[in-house]
Amino acid sequence: MTSPSAAEPDTEVLDTDLVRRAQGGDSRAFDALVTKYRGRIYSMTYHLVQNETDAWDLSQEAFIKAWRALPQFKLDASFYTWIYRIAHNCCYDWLRKKKIQSAGEFDDNRVDHQPDPTAEAVPHAFARPDKAMANAELGARIRAAVAKLSDDHRTAILLREVEGLQYDEIAKVMGSSIGTVMSRLFYARKKLQELLKDAYEPEP
Numbered sequence: 001m002t003s004p005s006a007a008e009p010d011t012e013v014l015d016t017d018l019v020r021r022a023q024g025g026d027s028r029a030f031d032a033l034v035t036k037y038r039g040r041i042y043s044m045t046y047h048l049v050q051n052e053t054d055a056w057d058l059s060q061e062a063f064i065k066a067w068r069a070l071p072q073f074k075l076d077a078s079f080y081t082w083i084y085r086i087a088h089n090c091c092y093d094w095l096r097k098k099k100i101q102s103a104g105e106f107d108d109n110r111v112d113h114q115p116d117p118t119a120e121a122v123p124h125a126f127a128r129p130d131k132a133m134a135n136a137e138l139g140a141r142i143r144a145a146v147a148k149l150s151d152d153h154r155t156a157i158l159l160r161e162v163e164g165l166q167y168d169e170i171a172k173v174m175g176s177s178i179g180t181v182m183s184r185l186f187y188a189r190k191k192l193q194e195l196l197k198d199a200y201e202p203e204p
Helices: 004-023 027-049 052-072 079-098 129-134 136-147 151-162 167-174 178-195
Strands: none
Touching (some): 004 027, 004 052, 004 079, 027 052, 027 151, 052 079, 079 151, 136 151, 136 178, 151 167, 151 178
């Protein structure tokens, strides 16, 4: 029986083959990549912009930009990491134009803290997310709390907790250092604890 870790490289090999074919002008190969990842890209854009129509538009814009930039893609990262970063940048450009700002967030450029790289990126009370999300009202509160995070902190949480990316992968997507990623996750966790402190009983 094939283990998940052994199956993962096969996915990357398949993506690499599709990318190379698409770079050679095979639009059907690129369509296959779009079909494979459009749902995950839409999910990310929706979490950032909080609007279905805008999320679909931004997702489409990301794939259009990816198609145009494909000849320059050197396969130095996975296709998913590459398209995720393009979509992430599309969202940030859109948010800047809309002048959406989050007040009261921490400065990620601070260096007077030492967040634990092994620390959880969500409050300890989220140890059983399956049970938490089964409660519709609580799930809505969690989504609302995540929406109140700054754009950078929200992206970091989504990449780590929803997409399951490693620190180095998140750093590539966000165009930042691993230390900055750790800082964003650390303070996002603290912010979520503050916003949801009355929603859970701490685990013993």
